[in-house]
Amino acid sequence: MAEILHNTYACVAQNSCKLYSEKNKSGRNAFQKDRDRIIHSTAFRRLEYKTQVFINNEGDHYRTRLTHSLEVAQLARSIARIFGVDEDLSEAISLSHDLGHAPFGHAGEDALKEVMKNYGGFDHNAQTIRILTKLEKKYPEFDGLNLTWDCLEGLAKHNGPVRNPPRALKEYNKQHNLKLNSYAALEAQIASICDDIAYNSHDIEDGIKAKLFNIEELQKLPILKNIISSLRKSYKKISDDVLINQTRSEFIGNMIRDVVEFTETKIKKYKIKTVNDIRDCGEKICDFSPSFKKELQQVRNFLMEKMYRHHKVLIMTTKAKRIVSELFSFYLQNPNCLPPEWRDTIEDISNKTDTAHVVVDYIAGMTDRYAYKQYKKVFDIDYTNL
Known part of the structure; x- marks a missing residue:
């Protein structure tokens, strides 16, 4: 390392x-x-x-x-x-x-x-x-x-x-041919695995803050059990907030170590010398080890059950889907209601598919609060929102 x-x-x-x-x-x-x-x-x-x-x-x-x-x-x-x-x-x-x-x-x-x-x-x-x-x-x-x-x-x-x-x-x-059939360079593969490392760790912290599950439930996960037990043993009066922060920190450290060690093994195995060796390898070079992946899958299964499918989260996501879907339908049927800078792009468009892509460009770029504001403006019949 x-x-x-x-x-x-x-x-x-x-x-x-x-x-x-x-x-x-x-x-x-x-x-x-x-x-x-x-x-x-x-x-x-x-x-x-x-x-x-x-x-x-x-x-x-x-x-x-x-x-x-x-x-x-x-x-x-x-x-x-x-x-x-x-x-x-x-x-x-x-x-x-x-x-x-x-x-x-x-x-x-x-x-x-x-x-x-x-x-x-x-x-x-x-x-x-x-x-x-x-x-x-x-x-x-x-x-x-x-x-x-x-x-x-x-x-x-x-x-x-x-x-x-x-x-x-x-x-x-x-x-601009991006050679889509090959793998990306190591810099991009590193970004991808760090995306996994980040959300595996921070969703645990956010779920605890939202009171969707507790530390005792987390401690049942094999990949976190020893971390939490060791911290409690070393710091008898550790608060829950500090315990979760330190658990997240050590969990991230363990994920990084596994990725680095496994990636080093693959670089040696495939005798990687150039960036094209990485692109043409035929498989990802930067990854978790198979055994570590199995343990991480238990974390993801836990988060799926306790967090992503929690009734509070599902209520939010159901509302969110409705807002996005209904905004899309409204603007597709009424493209002249788009803001001027977007309406100008559809002046020469004669087919619905191209119009749909302009509408999706507009909606995909919205923030949560802007989408909600636009939804109220479009569908709220209160004249003060006109």
Whole structure:
């Protein structure tokens, strides 16, 4: 686990191309510019008011898409440093991996998938690419942020090859071939595994705060049992809040150690020397070990039963799906009711499928509170909301 610098299988910023050529006037390398452009984007700011599990107004201390993305980025930089790959690229992918998510977390995405069934579907990873390459409008020379090929490739494929790309991804891939049938570079694979590490740990903490389960129930999970028992033994008067924080911290440490050790084993096994060795390997290089995956699955099963399917959460998600679905139906039937900047994009559109994609671009970009506000404005017959 010793730190390695400038490994031969790292992506190299000066070798990465962009769809539109630009002169470097800032002194930053290309991956640093990617990260900075993402942070200054409108879509990134909106993550503050987009849900992970709990609706945004449920409490001030639950994770949002923004805090989750920051946690993923912090973890990714740490692991990227261990392997001597590009930290800035891993950070950029981590910060932007959730930009395409709909409001209200997975409930909103499920609703958009359902309503878009007849119009080419909805996929949040493809929507992320669409935001970064088309919908963000910050520069006079081009739409999007003009990020590097390595960054966009990593975002498109951080969960693995994309054999059947959704419409938004397919459209961009025609312009800028992201080689969707291969695996992404290690920087992107690190971002992906850190996404898992972050939500495995923070959903436990959020579930405890929401009183959906308690520490005694957590202690029955084999992967957490020894951590909690050891902390209670070492600190007799430890408070529940500190106990949960330390449990989360040690759990994260255990996940990182397993990923690093197993990934090192695979790098040696496949004699990885270059970034193309990673892309062409035929399987993920950065992953949990099989035995650790089994224990993690018990955590996920626990969270599914105690948290994601808890009646309080299900009530929230049912309401959220209704808001998203009904907003979509309303704007699809009444596209002239879209805001002017969106209405202008449909002036030359003559088919319903293209109109549906404009509507989904608008809704997917909404924050939780904006979606709720628009729902009230559209469906509340109280004249004060007109």
